Amino acid sequence: MTDILIVEDNQELAELLKDFLEAEQYTVKVADTGERALALYLEKGAKLVVLDIMLPGMDGFAVCQKIRATDNTPILIVSAKIGKEDKLNGLLLGADDYIEKPYDIDLLLAKINGIFRRRYDTGQLVEGEIILDKQAHQLFVHGQEVDVTAKEWELLLLLMENKGKTLSKEMLFHKVWGFDSFSEPQTLTVHIKWLRQKIEADAKAPEHIKTIWGVGYRFE
């Protein structure tokens, strides 16, 4: 969901970008030639391709064209030699945006964030059959709306926003009930139980809300 493929022949610059974007929670793969970029793209895919135009061998425009022949994944063209013709060239080939080298790294991030927001941020959290609409404050399971209480909603939101990560019971309790809550720790597990009954096919064998013994819970 946050996979970026960087196509850049300057290894140092590529590493720098990778580190920077990873710090911003993106998942980054790097390719140093057009050929390798295409191979990597076809094998692993990506949600955004950041594409340098000047590459040894197959140039960026060719890569752009080949990717567009496959699908509609957004492409951000990066280049030192963007003239009007190049911009037009890229636009005609289906690139989504441009940035000129040398660029401000924050501007690059802004453009990347913008592309992700426009293309992928629907205001919804989707995990398989479970859809959480944050704006509407609605939960759908298999397309059916399911009523959840305020506490259940907060718990599920926390778990889904941190899917794959195990959250400790203390952390969950503090975030949902507040640090000053005097409630008993069972309260949390009872709410987990209600949630499981609402979102799991079989609440006895949960597929999504996993128990991590002695630690807490993890959404998968």
Add this chain to the structure above:
Amino acid sequence: MTDILIVEDNQELAELLKDFLEAEQYTVKVADTGERALALYLEKGAKLVVLDIMLPGMDGFAVCQKIRATDNTPILIVSAKIGKEDKLNGLLLGADDYIEKPYDIDLLLAKINGIFRRRYDTGQLVEGEIILDKQAHQLFVHGQEVDVTAKEWELLLLLMENKGKTLSKEMLFHKVWGFDSFSEPQTLTVHIKWLRQKIEADAKAPEHIKTIWGVGYRFE
């Protein structure tokens, strides 16, 4: 109400624009020649025509002229070769705005939003049988005028302007009664009740103003 006709001979670019604008809640039709654009326009109409000047066969200016001969639908001219003469040309033919290729997609969106706001924002909010006329300060349900009090009006306006989003009771209360209000929180729910009696077919089973337990209300 949000129909856009894009006239663009580059199919890839046209598809890209279509996807982008559809993500922004517009309804998009595409034509790749001037002749097809006119035929589509005369058959289905549109609220805005985004018109590339450089087209094979009948060029953009000719399309512009023919559309203007029919009605006053706004036209946004897009072209790489906008010189002073072209701008003047387009203006004389009745185009509403221009954008030069290659353009920033956000700028295009801003211009489109601007045209729609200027041309079509009638100051009315319409949701099925409910019409809120902001200028006249009147509410109609099933074509019948319904009197609402000042507080009810503000409440309904807030809800309808944010339809689909759940608004918290605190937010509603603050916006309608002001941050410094000392009133009891029930006051809000009582007003919601009056509103429901005025706009809902069955106030006991509201179709429009939904209660989100422990959170607030949502207009649908």
Add this chain to the structure above:
DNA sequence: TATTTTTTTGAATAATTTTAAAAGATTTAA
């Protein structure tokens, strides 16, 4: 002042949250 509109109140109702106790799992240590 009379009328309309808004706000408050308190009781009834509905829904959620908490609790406590028992049962079920998993881990630890003998």
Add this chain to the structure above:
DNA sequence: TTAAATCTTTTAAAATTATTCAAAAAAATA
């Protein structure tokens, strides 16, 4: 390997909290 200890889940009832409703009081307006 087994028993004990620890942790988690279930259950149902109790407690709490939120919402609705109707009527009355207060405030604003004509």
